[in-house]
Amino acid sequence: MKAIDAILFDPVGIVVDEHGKLYEDAAPALAELDALGVKVIAVTSVTEAELRKAVTEAALSADRVVCLTDTEQGLRAARAAGVHPILMMNDPDEAMRLTSLDPAGGIVSLHELPDFVRLIAARFIDDKLKVK
C-alpha cells in the first residue's frame, strides 16, 4: 500500500449495528477521514462486483483503495476486486482465524482508521524520500 484514497465498506457491522444505530467511534473517525481527504464509500454488499463497481464509479485506482470487512467472504471479495482487504477485528478469535487469509491490515476500532491512513502515508514517504 502506498496511500489510501478511499475506504469501501458495508455499513452494517462496521459503522452501524443491525438496527441502523451508529457506533460511538464511527462519527469522529469518519469526520477525521474526511478532513484527511479520504473518501468513505458505502456499498450494499461486500462482493467482488459491488467493489469493482464502486471503484469504477468513483474513478479510483484500486491499489489505493481499501475495503473494511469482518468476514472471510469480504476478504476474498476485496482481493478479487483488486482492493486491499482490511480486517475489522470485531471478534478476536474469528479475527485471528482470518489472519490466515493474509489481510492487508487490521484494526480493532474505527477510531484507528485515521492513524492507519497516516501511517501508511508516512511509511511510503519515508521509503521514497528517506526523510531524516
Added chain:
Amino acid sequence: MYRPTTIEEATALLTRHGHEAAVYAGGTDVLIRLKNGLVQAPRFLVDIKKIDNLRYIREERDGSIRIGALTKLAEMAESNLLAKRYPMLVKAIGMISSPELRNASTIGGDLLQEVWCQYLRGGYSCWRNGGYLCYGAIGDNSYYHSAMGGRLCYAVYPGDAATALIPFDATVKLATPGGEKTLTVEQLVPGDMMVDGRIQSHVVRSNEILTDVVIPPPTPGLRTSFEKLRPRGVWDFAMASLAMSLQMQGDVIASARVVFGGIAGRPLREKTVEGLLAGQTLGGGLADGVVARALANAAPLKYNAMKIEMARGLLASGLAALSA
C-alpha cells in the same frame, strides 16, 4: 558497527543512516531484536560506550541528581546517593529483570526499550515490524498487552524506570543535531507515537540520543512507594506496577502522583486518583473510596482484565504502606 567518541559524531552517524541505524549501549534490547531478525531491527549499530561522561551519578549544585544515560541499572540500584534521596526509585530499579541483566542494561536503554510483545519479538508482521495489524489485540494478550485501550499497537510500555521517575518530575536531556533538548519523562514516553514513520513508545527521533536523566531534589514531606506484580520474582516484566508519591503537609496530602506501569502503552498517570487524594487525610478508609474509582476508563482485551484488578490492588497496598 560504528564506535564514535563524541556525541556530535554519533548523531551525525545516526542522521546519515536514519532508521537503518540504532544506538547500541547495554544491548539487552537491540541485540535481541537483531538476533530475532525483526524487520525493524537496525542494519548499523552506533556504539556509544566510547563516548566520555555518559556514565555517572552525581549531585548538582541545586541539589538535583544527574544520571548519565550509560549508567548501569545495577549501579543505580547500588548507589548510596540514590538510596538516600530516592529509595522508591532504587527499589524499582532493583526489581527490574535479573542481576545479570541489570549489570548490562543502562538507564537510557531501559527508558527507550522496545515493547516485549511476543508477536513482535516472534517476528510477526505487526505494526511495529513493518505490517498493518496487531496480533496482540486478537491473540494471547494476557501479559504483554494493554488493558487501557490502544492505538493500532496494543503492547504495553515495559519500562519500570520511567514509571518510577515520573512521580519525582524527572526530566531527560536529548542530544540532537539541533542542540540539546529537555523533556519530562512523561513527555518522553507518551505512548505509541508515529515518529519518522514508525510506531514507537517514545518521542526520540532516529538521530537523537538520550544523554542524561535529571531528578529534582526531593521535597520535605514527600512519601513514595513502588509496588510490582510479575509472574516470577526475577526476569519478568510487570503485569502491573505502581509508583506513587504523596506530598504531605502534616497528615494531609497536598498533592499526589499516581503512575501505573504494565497496563497501558505508556506509564499511566491516574489523574482522577491524584485529584481524589489531594486534600485528604492519609489513613483510615481513604483507600476504599479511591480504589473503587481508579482506572474507570479501563478497556481490557479478551484475556487481560485481571491487570486492572491487580493495579487496583497495588493502589490499595501502596496507600496502606504510605499510611503506616
